[in-house]
Amino acid sequence: MSATDLSLCQLLDPKVLANPYPLYQRLREQDPVHWDPFLHAWVVTRYPDVITVLHKYTADRTPTPEQLSAMGCSSLNPIAQVMVKQMLFMDGAAHTRLRTLAAAAFSTRRVEAMRAHIQEIAHRLIDGFASKERVELISEFAEPLPAIVTAELLGVPVADYPQLKDWSATFAEMLGNFQHNPDRAPRVLQAVEEMTLYFRAAIRELKKTPREGLIQSLLTAEVNGERLTEEEVIANSIVTMVGGQETTTNLIGNGMLTLLRHPESLAELRDNPALIQPAVEELLRFESPSQHTARLAPADVVLGGQTNQEEAGRDRGDGGGQSRSGAFSRS
Numbered sequence: 001m002s003a004t005d006l007s008l009c010q011l012l013d014p015k016v017l018a019n020p021y022p023l024y025q026r027l028r029e030q031d032p033v034h035w036d037p038f039l040h041a042w043v044v045t046r047y048p049d050v051i052t053v054l055h056k057y058t059a060d061r062t063p064t065p066e067q068l069s070a071m072g073c074s075s076l077n078p079i080a081q082v083m084v085k086q087m088l089f090m091d092g093a094a095h096t097r098l099r100t101l102a103a104a105a106f107s108t109r110r111v112e113a114m115r116a117h118i119q120e121i122a123h124r125l126i127d128g129f130a131s132k133e134r135v136e137l138i139s140e141f142a143e144p145l146p147a148i149v150t151a152e153l154l155g156v157p158v159a160d161y162p163q164l165k166d167w168s169a170t171f172a173e174m175l176g177n178f179q180h181n182p183d184r185a186p187r188v189l190q191a192v193e194e195m196t197l198y199f200r201a202a203i204r205e206l207k208k209t210p211r212e213g214l215i216q217s218l219l220t221a222e223v224n225g226e227r228l229t230e231e232e233v234i235a236n237s238i239v240t241m242v243g244g245q246e247t248t249t250n251l252i253g254n255g256m257l258t259l260l261r262h263p264e265s266l267a268e269l270r271d272n273p274a275l276i277q278p279a280v281e282e283l284l285r286f287e288s289p290s291q292h293t294a295r296l297a298p299a300d301v302v303l304g305g306q307t308n309q310e311e312a313g314r315d316r317g318d319g320g321g322q323s324r325s326g327a328f329s330r331s
Helices: 008-012 014-018 021-030 047-056 065-070 074-083 092-103 108-129 137-142 144-154 158-175 182-208 214-220 230-261 263-271 273-286 308-316
Strands: 033-036 041-044 293-296 324-327
Touching (some): 047 293, 074 230, 108 137, 108 144, 137 144, 158 230, 230 273
Antiparallel strands (some): 293 324
């Protein structure tokens, strides 16, 4: 077996990406804790091992500007300066502090208050193409719906949603296969600079004229005298914007394609709308828009009979060290 047979670098092939599950199955069956020399990471695919990685390994995995500079990659520092302040890449006390401060802004009450309005937006978009014989679901519905909702949730002008969508798609590369596309770094750097300026201007405007929205809630959140810095508000507005759009767009697209491939399930949903909510949960599991995540092993550990220092060290030509784990699970 060649080194590429089980490598996740195959996901760069559109044919493999369209149906990655045979690759995941081979990984689970042949090498469930697999050292991928192309990713310089362990790929973990069996459920118990995935749970161990998610619960016991660290999410604090983003290189700092200092680390990037030491590696000769200081040009990427503006990206790192944003990502190290995002809740997604924090552990322990830092994560707890940020999550506690942000909790009020992400309240269930706020989401419930928006439910009827989100339905109005969805109906308006559907009315725009309901009479057509054919519709391009992604561009006419799956992209604008979360983009409009996210703009309203953040409290920025809804008219800006096409620009927010473009930035989100660019920044999402940092959470996907960016490491395989270094030629796109200038575009990502430009997007980060533009987003930072955009949200900084929005904060200045909100300080002069407060209005309802997530940015305002993040600015005013206070717990035991602690408040978020302006840089933290910007960084977490960005990750909320990106996460709220990309995953929703892809869930709608993946979900509709799956239902079309399973017409009996589609017919069942049409006959019984009460099944829609559990169907969405099942589609999130069955054809997830987010296929993997990553953690760092906090020390030399054994997982699935593999010791993280052995293969990682061999790949680098030394004796060991901390390595990254990618966690995949699909039951």
